[in-house]
Amino acid sequence: MTSTARMRPARPADCRLSDLVDVFSLVSVGVDPASTVVQGVSVASDDVLPGELFVAVPGARTHGAAHARAAVEAGAVAVVTDAAGRDVLGDLAGRVPVLLTDEPRAVAGLLAAHVLDHPARRLRTVGVTGTNGKTTTTYFVDAALRAAHATTAVLGTVELRIGADAIESPRTTVEAPVLQNVLALALERGATAVAMEVSSHALALHRVAGTVFDVVGFTNLQRDHLDFHGDMEGYFRDKARLFAPGQARRGVVVVDDEWGRRLAAQAQIPVESVATHVDDPAAADADWAVVTADVGLDGVGSSFTLRGPDGREHVASSPLPGLVNVSNAALAIVLAHAAGVALDVAIAAVGTAHAIPGRMERVIERAPGRPLGIVDYAHTPDALVLALGAVRPITPGRLVIVLGSDGDRDRGKRPIMGQIAARLADVVVVTDENPRSEEPSSIRAAILDGVREVRPGLTDVHEVEPRAQAVRHGVALAGEGDTVIVTGKGHEPTQEIAGVFHRYNDRDVLLAAQAEGLADAAPADAAPDRLPGRLPDPTPDGAGRASRPGDGGDE
Template identity: 60%
Template structure:
C-alpha cells in the first residue's frame, strides 16, 4: 500500500523555514520539496530528509546516501549539521533546535496539513487503545463513506491495509498517509497514539478533532521512569493547538489528574457506580457479557438522559472502551444514536479477546488477548472466568528489554486468577528468555510455593499447543501478551509467529489425531 499521496504540490524551502521560524540562505530558499521522510531507505527525489539523534546513530550519518537518492535538503540540529559538513555532504541544510518536532511541522506543510481536512481522532492510554480505536471507526462509518485507521494492528485506507510497523508511525509517514487518505476520499480517520510517539514528537504538526484518553496503568516505566512522567507524555495529545477537544475516562486517578489540567474543551466519562463528580457521561448499569460474546449497558448523557448501548466484546473493560468510543465519535460529529449503533455493530478486534476455537463437546474455548500489563492481565482473566465452567488455563510470558518490575507482579496475578499456568516466552528481544521466565516464576511462587499446576514450556508455539492439549471441553485456554502480533523477536531476530495461527495449527493436529484414533 502506498503511504504517500500520488500527487503533491511542491513547497519551497522558504515556506518550510518560515513554518519553523528559522532563516535559510537566499540560494536555498527557492528550492522545491515534494515529500518528507526520516528513513534514509525511503528517500525519493524531491524529499526533505529529517536527521536527528536515534537510539544508535545520528540520522545525519546517512547524508551521502540520501543525497544520492535525490533528497533536496536536510532538516537537522546543530550536531547533524556538523556531521554533514565533516562528511562532505553537499546538501542544503535547515538547522533547528528540535529537529523531531520541526520535522512533523515540515511534513504537515509539505503534505498540505491533511489532518485539518477530516474528522481525525487520536486515542492514547495504556490499555484499550486498539479496541477503542476500532469501536470509534465503526461509529464514524455510520456517517462517513470512507474511513482510515492507523495503529498497532494495521494501517488501513478503506479496505486496503498493510501490517503496521509500530503503534504510531513517524510524523512524515503520518502526514503522508493522511494526505493519501484525503486523496482517496477519506473524510474521517482514527490513530492510536503511544506515549513514546508523543514523547518523540511523532504527532508534531497534527491537529486532532478529538483526543481520547482510556486509562494509565503500569507500563513503559523503563522509558518514562515515573507514572507522572508517563502521564506527561500522554498529556501532550491534549495541548491547545494539538487537539480541538478531548474525551477522558476518569475512572482512574491519572484520568482525573489529566482532566483537571487540560486547557481544551473536555468531556469526562466514567463507567463506575461511584462515578467522580466531574464525569458528564456515566455508565449506570452493565451486563458484562456472561455469554462471552458481548456486553450491554446503560448510560446517562450530560443532560441526564438515559441511553441503552452495547459492546461487541465481553467484560467490564470493553464496556469502558465502548462508552469512551461512543462519546469520542459523538464529539467528532457523529449523532449520538448513530454512535451507539456504530459501536454495537463493531467487528471483532484482532488479538483482543479474540475467540479462535469455540467450546464444543471435545474442545475447550481458546482465546487470544493482547494483555501485557498487570492491570490488563487481571481484567482479561477476570473477564473470562464467568464464561469458564471448568479450569482457566493461562499461557503467558513477558517482554524482554522492557519494564522488568512488572514481571513478578504478573506472576502473582497469574497464580491468583488462573487455575493452570503455562509459562513461556513473549518477545525476549536481547534478553535471555530463561531469565525473564525466572522473574515471573518468583511472583508465581509467592502464591504457589510448590508451583502446583505450573508448566514451563518453550518455544512459545510449543507452549500454545501444550496449553490447548491440557484443555478439556469445560475449560478456557487464553494466551496473552502478543495478541495480533505477526512476529516474535528473539535475540534481535524477528521470526514470523502469531498466537492465533499457533492455536489453529495445533488444533488441526489434535483433530487429525482424533480421526486417526477413530479409524
C-alpha cells in the same frame, strides 16, 4: 499498499524550500535553498524518494546525520538537522542545502504537514491514548465513523487502513512524516474521517506534530513503559501532551482512575468526563456515566446503560465481553458523538462492531471435547487482571493461561504478571513473548518468581518454550468446559528473539494446535519461520532505517 515507504499521495506536493526556511526559522549553512523544490519529507534514509527533504534526528545510539549521505544518494534534495548533526555531515553541506534547527524531531511533522498542505485540517480526526484499550476503542470509534462517513481510515497498532486497503503497522503511531503522508493519501482516496491510536512514545517524540485532532480520548493509565518514561509521573506527563491547545480541540477522558481524574481537571482544552464503573462516586460528577452493566454469560458481548449530560439514559452494548470493554465502548460512543456522529448512530455502530484482531479474539469456539480458545493482547498487570476477570464467568471448567513478558522493557512488571496469573488462572504456562536481546530463560524466571509467591509448590504451573510449543501444551492440558487464553502478543505477526524477527502469530498457532488435536504430537523444537533478513531495532536512534512490522510495545 505494501510498505509505509510508498504510502505517499499520488500527486506529490510542490513546495519551495525557501518558504520552509522562512516559516520555521531554519538556518541555512549549505547550498543556497532559494531554487530548491521539496515534494515530501522523511526521517528514514531508506524511505526517501527523489525530491524529498531528509530530516536527520538525534538518536539514542547514532545521529541520523550519519545516514544523510545515503538519503541524498536516494534523491533527497536537502537536509534538516541540528548543530550536532551538522558536525557529522562533513562536506555534504557543499552539495545540498543544509538547514539547522534546535529540535529536528519536533519540526519533522510540522514540515511534512506544511509541504502536504495540512491534510489533517480537511479530515475529521479522532485520537485515542492511554495504557490499555487504545486499539479496541479506536476500532469502536472507526465503526461509528464508518456509519456516518463513506470512507474512513484507521491507524494504530494492528494496521494502517484506508477504506478496505490495509498494511501491517510498524508501530502504534508511525513517525511524523509517515503520518502526514498517510493522512494525505487518505484524503486522496476519498476518506473524510480518521481514528488513530496515539502512544506516549509518539507524544514524547513529536510523531503527531503537525496534526491538530478534532477530538482526543483517554482510556486509563497503568504501569507500563517505565523503562522509557522513568516513572508514572513522566508517563502521565507524556500522555497529557495530547490534551493541549495546538494538539487537540476537545477531549473525552475516562475518570475511573486517579490519572484520568487528574487529566480531566488539568487539561487546557474543553473536556467531557466519562465514568464507566457502576456505583463509582466519580459518576455523580461525570458528564457521562455507565449506570448499569451486564457483562453477559455468553462471553460474546456486554450491555450497559449510559447516562448523558442531559440526564437521559441510553441502552448500549459492546461486542466484546468484560467490564473493560464496557469502558472502551462507552468512551468510543462519546468520542464519536463529539466528532459529529449522531448519538443513536454511534451507539448502534459500536454495538455491532466487527471483531478486533488479538483483542479478546475467540479463535476456537467451545464444542464437545474442545475448549474455548482466546487470544488477547493483555501485556500489563492491569490488563491481565481485566482479561482473566472477563473470561472466568464464561469458563465452567478450568482457566488455562499461556503468558510471557517482553524483553528490554519494564522488568519490574514480570513477577507481578506471574502473581496475577497464579492467582486468577487454574493452570499457568509460562513461555517467551518477545525476548529481544535478553536471555529468554531469565525473563521466564522472573515471572515464575511471582508465581511462586502465590503457589510455592508450582502446582499446575508449566514452563515451556518455544512459544508455539507452549500454546500447543496449553491446548493439550485443556478439556471440554475449559478455556485457554493466550496473552501478551495479540495480533502481532512476528516474534523478536536475539534481534531476529520470526514470523509468528498466536491465532495461527492456536488454530494449528486445535487441528493437531494433541500438543504432544508437535515436535519439541518447533520454531517460527525466520523472516528474510534482519529487521532493525525500532528504538528511535535517528538512524533513518525502516521500522519493523508489528511492534506492539509502543504505548
